[in-house]
Amino acid sequence: MAKFELELPNDIIKEVENLENNCEKMLQEMTRAGAEKVLKNIQTNIPNSFKTSEIMKCLKITKSYKTGDGGVNTKVAFYGYFKNKRGVETPAPLVANVFEHGNSTGTVKKTLFLRKSFNKKQIEQEMLKIEEKYLPKE
Numbered sequence: 001m002a003k004f005e006l007e008l009p010n011d012i013i014k015e016v017e018n019l020e021n022n023c024e025k026m027l028q029e030m031t032r033a034g035a036e037k038v039l040k041n042i043q044t045n046i047p048n049s050f051k052t053s054e055i056m057k058c059l060k061i062t063k064s065y066k067t068g069d070g071g072v073n074t075k076v077a078f079y080g081y082f083k084n085k086r087g088v089e090t091p092a093p094l095v096a097n098v099f100e101h102g103n104s105t106g107t108v109k110k111t112l113f114l115r116k117s118f119n120k121k122q123i124e125q126e127m128l129k130i131e132e133k134y135l136p137k138e
Helices: 010-045 054-058 091-103 113-117 120-134
Strands: 058-063 076-078 082-083 089-091
Touching: 010 058, 010 076, 010 113, 010 120, 054 058, 054 091, 058 082, 076 082, 082 091, 089 091, 091 113
Parallel strands: none
Antiparallel strands: 058 076, 082 089
16 A cells, blocks of 8 residues: 655744634734724714714724634624713614614615625725734745
C-alpha cells in the first residue's frame, strides 16, 4: 500500500494557529464594524423629525455576543422608551416601526430609513478591513 506524508511550512502553521486563537475576537470586531457602519447610515437616513427628538438616545449598538449555533452577532436597534413632544413616555421600537412601515390610517407614510441603512456592500467592506488585520495578504 502507498504511503503519503506531507509537511507544511512553519509560517503556514503559525498563521493557522494565530487564526485559531484570534477567531472569536476577529468575528466580534467584524460584526461591530458592520454595526457601526449601519448606525452611521441610520443617522444619515433618519427622518428629520427624529434628528432633534429624544428617540435618538434610544438608538444603540449591543455588545457582540455568541449565538446558540456558534455565530457572533452585534445588533443595531431602538431600545427603551423616550418622552415625546407631549411629555408622554413612548416605546422607541414602536415609533421607529411606524415610521418605517407607515400606519393603517395613512396619517404616517412609509419612510424606509432602516431598510435603506443596511447596505450589504458597505457592511462587507467594513468587515473585510478588520479581516485583513488578522489575515494579511501577501
